[in-house]
Amino acid sequence: xxxxxxxxxxxxxxxxxxxxxxxLMVAAAALITLAFVYVVIRDRSLESTRLVRAELLAPxxxxxxxxxxxxxxxxxFKDIGGPxxxxxxxxxxxxxxxxxxxxxxxxxxxxxxxxxxxx
Amino acid sequence: MFDTIQSxxxxxxxxxxxxAGSTALVAAAPAARAAKVKTxxxxxxxxxxxxxxxxxxxxxxxxxxxxxxxxxxxxQHLYQPGFxxxxxxxxxxSYSVSDTGHxxxxxxxxxxxxxxxxxxxAKKVVTSGGxxxxxxxxxxxxxxxxxxxxxxxxxxxxxxxxxxxxxxAGPDYAAKxxxxxxxxxxxxxxxLFTRPATEMKCAGAPLKYTFLTDDYAVRKGTRGKxxxxxAAHAKALFSVPIVNEKVRMLFGERxxxxxxxxxxxxxxxxxxxxxxxxxxxxKEIGYDFTNVIPPxxxxxxxxxxxxxxxxxxxxxxxxxxxxxxxxxxxxxPEVFAVGDIAGVPKGKTAASxxxxxxxxxxxxxxxxxxxxxxxxxxxxxxCPLITxxxxxxxxxxxxxxNLTPSxxxxxxxxxxxxxxxxxxxxxxxxxxNAMLRGRA
Ligand SMILES: Cc1cc2nc3c(=O)[nH]c(=O)nc-3n(C[C@H](O)[C@H](O)[C@H](O)COP(=O)(O)OP(=O)(O)OC[C@H]3O[C@@H](n4cnc5c(N)ncnc54)[C@H](O)[C@@H]3O)c2cc1C
Numbered sequence: 351x352x353x354x355x356x357x358x359x360x361x362x363x364x365x366x367x368x369x370x371x372x373x374l375m376v377a378a379a380a381l382i383t384l385a386f387v388y389v390v391i392r393d394r395s396l397e398s399t400r401l402v403r404a405e406l407l408a409p410x411x412x413x414x415x416x417x418x419x420x421x422x423x424x425x426x427f428k429d430i431g432g433p434x435x436x437x438x439x440x441x442x443x444x445x446x447x448x449x450x451x452x453x454x455x456x457x458x459x460x461x462x463x464x465x466x467x468x469x
Numbered sequence: 470m471f472d473t474i475q476s477x478x479x480x481x482x483x484x485x486x487x488x489a490g491s492t493a494l495v496a497a498a499p500a501a502r503a504a505k506v507k508t509x510x511x512x513x514x515x516x517x518x519x520x521x522x523x524x525x526x527x528x529x530x531x532x533x534x535x536x537x538x539x540x541x542x543x544x545q546h547l548y549q550p551g552f553x554x555x556x557x558x559x560x561x562x563s564y565s566v567s568d569t570g571h572x573x574x575x576x577x578x579x580x581x582x583x584x585x586x587x588x589x590x591a592k593k594v595v596t597s598g599g600x601x602x603x604x605x606x607x608x609x610x611x612x613x614x615x616x617x618x619x620x621x622x623x624x625x626x627x628x629x630x631x632x633x634x635x636x637x638a639g640p641d642y643a644a645k646x647x648x649x650x651x652x653x654x655x656x657x658x659x660x661l662f663t664r665p666a667t668e669m670k671c672a673g674a675p676l677k678y679t680f681l682t683d684d685y686a687v688r689k690g691t692r693g694k695x696x697x698x699x700a701a702h703a704k705a706l707f708s709v710p711i712v713n714e715k716v717r718m719l720f721g722e723r724x725x726x727x728x729x730x731x732x733x734x735x736x737x738x739x740x741x742x743x744x745x746x747x748x749x750x751x752k753e754i755g756y757d758f759t760n761v762i763p764p765x766x767x768x769x770x771x772x773x774x775x776x777x778x779x780x781x782x783x784x785x786x787x788x789x790x791x792x793x794x795x796x797x798x799x800x801x802p803e804v805f806a807v808g809d810i811a812g813v814p815k816g817k818t819a820a821s822x823x824x825x826x827x828x829x830x831x832x833x834x835x836x837x838x839x840x841x842x843x844x845x846x847x848x849x850x851x852c853p854l855i856t857x858x859x860x861x862x863x864x865x866x867x868x869x870x871n872l873t874p875s876x877x878x879x880x881x882x883x884x885x886x887x888x889x890x891x892x893x894x895x896x897x898x899x900x901x902n903a904m905l906r907g908r909a
Contacts (some may be wrong), residue, residue, distance in 0.1 A: 354875075357908065358903065358908065358909045361903035361906065361908035361909050362896065362899045362900050362903050363899070364903070365898070365899035365900070365902040365903050366513060366895065366896070366899035392678030400744055405558070419891070421897060422895070423889060423890070423891055423894045424559050424859065424894065425858070425859035425860075425890055425891070425894075426859065428859070428861050429887040429890065430856075430887050430888045431860055431884060431885045432881060432884045432885075434879055434880055434884050434886060434888055435887040435888055436884055438887070438888045438891070439887075465636055
């Protein structure tokens with residue numbers, strides 16, 4: 351691929367998931383990010399208890415993301431063949447971990463209401 | 470209190486700036502295209518496969534007022550790179566099938582007939598229904614024909630019986646090939662793989678299927694009872710020397726028996742014997758399972774026209790005589806060929822189509838405007854060479870047999886990788902579809 355443009359990437363992702371699902375996923379990711387930023391601004395800080403609880407879920411997110419990719423693609427751990435495969439696996443794991451951490455933090459903040467500030 | 474409001478504001482401001490930035494990025498994405506070129510040119514495209522469809526979509530975006538006619542009798546579009554996955558039991562036959570009409574742009578005329586005659590002197594095409602289409606520009610994108618008749622004793626109805634498979638014949642035949650391969654790898658025996666001596670689409674496909682059959686035999690524990698014979702049509706296994714060496718090594722590691730200069734000429738399905746032309750005369754090889762790949766040639770309408778090469782190695786195969794860089798016909802400057810039908814060395818793949826189509830688009834639009842274009846195709850082609858379920862090598866090269874990796878230093882072309890498999894399994898069809906729509 352000589353010129354991998356942003357437009358081309360968008361087109362490929364739209365084809366991969368179907369335009370509706372793809373833009374729903376983009377919207378969901380944007381919403382979660384916005385919600386995260388909103389609660390951080392609202393609470394004027396990251397709330398450590400929530401963060402720790404959310405972070406506890408990170409490994410779950412990582413493993414789930416890796417297993418999901420393997421599930422949809424007829425492949426498994428034995429197919430890891432070179433350094434880039436390990437990096438790809440780590441990136442997928444990181445994406446799952448970060449995604450779930452954000453989601454968990456936001457869910458607690460939204461459901462649990464405004465953080466009580468001590469001190 | 471004031472401090473916190475202040476900092477909150479700053480955060481909000483920063484955040485808004487970030488949000489605005491991302492929106493600008495998305496808005497800028499579809500790179501600003503030049504204004505449409507006004508023309509009343511009549512453009513006829515023969516074939517609505519990968520190349521014809523992608524080109525039609527792009528031309529509709531570039532031209533204003535052009536009369537574009539697509540000629541193709543086939544109502545179903547076939548995503549051919551999926552055939553290998555179907556024949557490996559990983560996807561159903563329907564994976565490769567969609568409606569041709571689904572991909573075609575509005576504002577063009579689709580004539581659901583075959584082109585029956587091409588007359589480039591009079592600049593017209595006659596269809597199977599007897600219609601005459603006059604053109605100012607003609608793009609030949611009719612793909613290629615599988616010449617099963619050239620193998621004595623072979624016919625399509627044998628596929629799926631008596632150990633005979635043929636991945637190329639279509640999605641249903643690919644599924645039948647899987648049934649035979651599955652049955653075969655349950656027990657073991659002799660698996661015989663071949664390739665024709667003609668030019669062929671996706672020259673890596675015969676190798677992929679050999680690797681896949683081996684992989685299933687290993688997984689099922691029958692590899693010890695299985696002999697894998699690969700009959701190469703020439704001295705090499707692959708036309709690009711560096712790839713050939715890698716494949717030779719992998720074949721060695723996997724314990725495949727290779728015979729060279731063997732071209733299949735006949736098959737006796739009752740006795741399960743294939744006959745080959747070799748420098749030492751005809752030779753027979755018995756099999757329990759085989760993947761028959763027929764010789765390939767240009768469709769008759771092109772072969773019987775004045776468009777093909779008349780000299781050189783392809784004079785018997787009918788590929789259109791185009792300049793390898795501009796894809797423009799050497800003798801008829803208003804005629805182009807793109808995709809499998811183009812008589813260029815290398816490049817009968819959908820990946821090549823992806824690179825050829827924008828070149829034809831640029832050249833054609835420039836010609837309409839009375840200008841010239843320096844857009845050129847350098848022979849780029851690629852092949853995700855599957856070496857087992859879950860791993861592939863992403864092999865990319867050009868006319869000069871240079872490796873042209875898309876991700877240099879990241880994805881090693883001659884390494885069997887999981888990411889290359891992921892690309893084949895999830896990204897390839899999406900990229901192909903985006904290409905059909907003229908967006909990739
Ligand atoms: C088993 C297999 C595996 C493959 N794997 C890969 C891969 O991994 N990667 C890759 O990049 N490529 C792969 N390919 C190759 C790729 O599919 C083709 O190179 C690509 O489809 C060529 O596009 P095309 O438009 O030239 O031809 P096609 O897509 O074949 O379209 C030709 C069209 O012309 C029409 N036509 C024929 N005769 C006439 C006529 N007389 N009048 C009007 N219309 C006519 C046909 O109906 C058809 O619709 C594979 C192919 C096969 C078979």
